[in-house]
Amino acid sequence: MEGTHTEHLVHRIATIRDRIETGMDRREFLRTLVTGGYALGVAGALGVDDFLAADDGEVPIVTAHVRADPDDPWSLEERTRYVPAEWYAAVTKALELNELLARTAFTGYLGSAVVPGSYDSGTATVSVGISSDPTSLRESLDGLLDGISLDIETIGEIEDIEQGPQDIEPRVVGSLTGNDVPSGVACETADSIATLGPVMYDPSSESEFFVTAEHAFDGGADTNGDHLSLPIEESDSIELGPVSHAHPAEDVAAITPEGRVQPSNAIDTPSPSRVRGQLTRLGLADLIARDEQLEKVGAVTGHTTGRIQGIDAVTCFTDNFCRHGQIRWGGEMDLTDGDSGSVSYYADPIGDEEDVLIAGFNNARTWWPGQSYVWGVGAYRLTEMYGYHF
Structure with missing residues (x-):
């Protein structure tokens, strides 16, 4: 054999x-x-x-x-x-x-x-x-x-995932003046807080989705009843819509907008940003070759940057299945509870000043000794598997 x-x-x-x-x-x-x-x-x-x-x-x-x-x-x-x-x-x-x-x-x-x-x-x-x-x-x-x-x-025996701090203060939307919700802010499931990602598109149906981490839904996102909502400072939460597609291996949940607000290609970054596209597998390899860094904005840890440590990664640490098409970048301090669902991105060197290119999602961090990085599925993997793009 x-x-x-x-x-x-x-x-x-x-x-x-x-x-x-x-x-x-x-x-x-x-x-x-x-x-x-x-x-x-x-x-x-x-x-x-x-x-x-x-x-x-x-x-x-x-x-x-x-x-x-x-x-x-x-x-x-x-x-x-x-x-x-x-x-x-x-x-x-x-x-x-x-x-x-x-x-x-x-x-x-x-x-x-x-x-x-x-x-x-x-x-x-x-x-x-x-x-x-x-x-x-x-x-x-x-x-x-x-x-x-x-x-x-x-790598020695991997223990259960360490629980992060329970008393977190996520960044929530102060108020809504328009119909679009930027990504990088907190969103809510019935069970926990996560980070809202930028609008994700499905070319097969020309649909637009809110998106966040699938594991934010306790027991996995259920397309027969789970919903996502948006907390707002000193106000009641606004329902964003129901879960339409759940992808556990990629740790992504797509939510169909059904309320008065819509997903946006803006990220709530320190300076204005707009998603203009996404990086390929070899585009990420090119960034590593040139020692470039990725950025992210999480609802809890905010804006951080870090170098890319690996692409096309396979991760079999946490479940009874392996996750493919992963990106490893930054360090374990770049992600904590409530940041899952955020995206890593790279400033577009050719586009307008506010344009960024999505690298992938941030779903977890290392908690075992000897390694330190954030990991999550690459945008290219979602395109290859489901046709989605940013």
Whole structure:
């Protein structure tokens, strides 16, 4: 059985995209396709057709999906960036290896994440958390890494989630002067306080949703009766609407607006902000390569920033299932009870001054020794799974 897994890993990792290495010019690339029995038209199917338009040693990646018209959520366009081919090949291999580790689900596997290196290094690392001796894992993967670093950490027994402070004072809306509710403020379920996220769109029905963490509903959000409300200073709460979609693995609940207020693409940040789009998986990798940071605004801890520690992470620490497509960033002090449902974001370097791009949700923080980060599902994962976007 171990031999079968090994052959599968080798087959999946050795793709045409991996052949794009530093120094491979367009002529050599074309020759690789021809000698491999591929027609030129297959370049589009492989996702490497833009390689023919790049400088030698570079490849294009899609870093974000951004609205051409800020007021039209359906006008999304791809934003691209040219990156070193050696770095791209390393990150792609690491993403594939990380996915296969999760699928194999070997004994003691607790989670893993991809950590791209800098552009100059042209490297990537897969960070793996296990509860057993790492020797057998290293032996199984010996010869398969092909330039990918493996960082294995043995994690002791994980206790129940620590409870944060109970006497929290969340940031609530002072008053409503219009019909739109900004994100980054407190919202209420029948059981707890969470943070309201920015408007989430469903292109299949052209619907708009309020959104927050699914675990804020005790026992999980119920589409047959659970509602979300908005607390207001010195006033009664306003009902926002019923839960329409609940996604426990991603820890996201979508709420259909049915009251007098609507979800907004504004975030209650220290300076005015407006969601203009969202980052892709490789867009997050690009930020790590350039040592950029993410930001968030939670209803309790407010505005914080932190570096990205891993992308496409798999987290198997808390439930009887694993969560895929996670982002690890910041530190455990960047999130506490009541902040769940907030989003991490990055200032759009090309858009208007107030424009930001969503990275993902913030759903939990580490509470076990040796690691310190906030984790939550990436926006790209929600798009891939359900079509949602910001």
